[in-house]
Amino acid sequence: MRCDIIIDRDVEVADGDKSFFIPVSSSSDGETKIDTHRTKVQWKRKSVVTFALTVLTSSQAILIVWSKRAGKYEYSVTTANFLVETLKCAISLVALARAWMTEGVTENNRLTTTLDEVIVYPIPAALYLVKNLLQYYIFAYVDAPGYQILKNFNIISTGVLYRIILKKKLSEIQWAAFVLLTAGCTTAQLNSNSDHVLQTPVQGWVMAIVMALLSGFAGVYTEAIIKKRPARNINVQNFWLYIFGMGFNVVAILVQDFDAVVNKGFFHGYSFITFLMILNHALSGIAVSMVMKYADNIVKVYSTSVAMLLTAIVSVFLFGFHLSLAFFLGTIVVSVSIYLHSAGKMQR
């Protein structure tokens, strides 16, 4: 199954140093060899980051189940989010330092930037902030399991915005596959209370759709930013994305948890699992960036959908969960969707 996901469209180049990414067609045998080698390297890198994202996302959900079993969240979520962003920044800097030592400081890996480059970087962080704020209000209209089901609108919104904003085409078969991915993921999540979601008031539906559009837009916009300079070192791009993420989370701490942090301390209520979750979120975040750089949002959506199914399967062994008939049916539909996504590509 993994194979089907990672065979995806090539990195498209908007501008900048194209020679590094586009295999240049050439009549000389030597250069053709280099092209084949480059395509292989690209394919391998795409596979590795997609695989990493799938494993990290699925272990993320398992950590959440584990921490819920261990007791309620007692730490403040805003401080944890701030630490995630800080850790991502630190990891990017370490990776950059290694690059400077091997390659030296170049135009593409230097940390300094221009206003022109950096001005769009706060936008995804701001969009996610708005989406997360809305999340508090949607629970007035939908319960948590219902929200899990409505979140599948994200899949469709990502596909639509990917088409509109990045102007990349999906074949008709691939669109059919995307509709199936949405239906399959939702089916896999069905339980005896799922029908409640059909009683969601109009405000709930509207908010769910707005949140899906915000989240889809943030994802697609991040891809646009990262792909705009393909030769730019991904760690520099990540550093600037995460710096703004840190900034927004400082604001969130001040607004939401200022009293708790001052009275009980920054690390109040942290446990070993909390630190594991922060580490996992940081690595997942970096994996998402890598998938945006070397693959795209469509691969990301397939990867996280497969992760959702993997989580359920692993939970059978870890927590003695029972899989429902709906889960099996959803898994069949998602598997066919993955097949159709790659089959639809070949027939374009």
Added chain:
Amino acid sequence: MRCDIIIDRDVEVADGDKSFFIPVSSSSDGETKIDTHRTKVQWKRKSVVTFALTVLTSSQAILIVWSKRAGKYEYSVTTANFLVETLKCAISLVALARAWMTEGVTENNRLTTTLDEVIVYPIPAALYLVKNLLQYYIFAYVDAPGYQILKNFNIISTGVLYRIILKKKLSEIQWAAFVLLTAGCTTAQLNSNSDHVLQTPVQGWVMAIVMALLSGFAGVYTEAIIKKRPARNINVQNFWLYIFGMGFNVVAILVQDFDAVVNKGFFHGYSFITFLMILNHALSGIAVSMVMKYADNIVKVYSTSVAMLLTAIVSVFLFGFHLSLAFFLGTIVVSVSIYLHSAGKMQR
């Protein structure tokens, strides 16, 4: 949606008078016109019989719901089945009489037959008889709603036997569509008790698979018989199929309901709805034969699946049924499957 179903493969010719069915390629303008006309007539006939089958199957299910609401079955099912076969025979004879009056008696519409032609005709009726007998025993292992879910194996078995026995190819996309049709129909039927079916003992699974194979084989075998002589009048073919159906049902009356018929009378417990159901079953049976003649088993499976969904939708208005989220998801998957079946054909 109807359009997608009926655009299907052409009638394949095994032997016999081919000129009537295969549009002959030709360089003369006049003949090309006739070919186009023939293709149109074939397409129209296919559409009409498929539409009729869909409407009849869906109203069949509605009549069953209606009769259940009106009270328990009090008539003997074997006498009703006998009347269905007799009515089908009578309708075929009336249609034949009309053909004799307009065309005169020809090689293709005469009722007399040879042993060679008629010897295979009892086989589908015998297969259905065995399947119906098994149906009594499977309920020792599965409850009725569980059996409804397991019956979806029919879809896959029909596809597999269609490929093996009739040697007709489906494209990979069409196979994917067939898997989706099975998953989608099952999803649409899910309810809060559906997970019970996962606890079915091995004997139950084996019987469900054997029954699906018997029913698939009977369907595919009927198509093989009917298509063997494409120019043969369908009403003659039906007459001989139904004569054996009548015979088998006489045996069933003698074995199962002899005492009831002797003591209470043949029509004991019949109501207006019973007669409506007999009429509907007879017309549906003829529609199935027509679909086998002018389309194929794949069209039949899609048509009855759509009928299942239509029944549920109509029941909302007639009986105040509530549609579940699973039903909506299943309907989406079935709709995509229908699209893929026709898209997959074009890309072969």
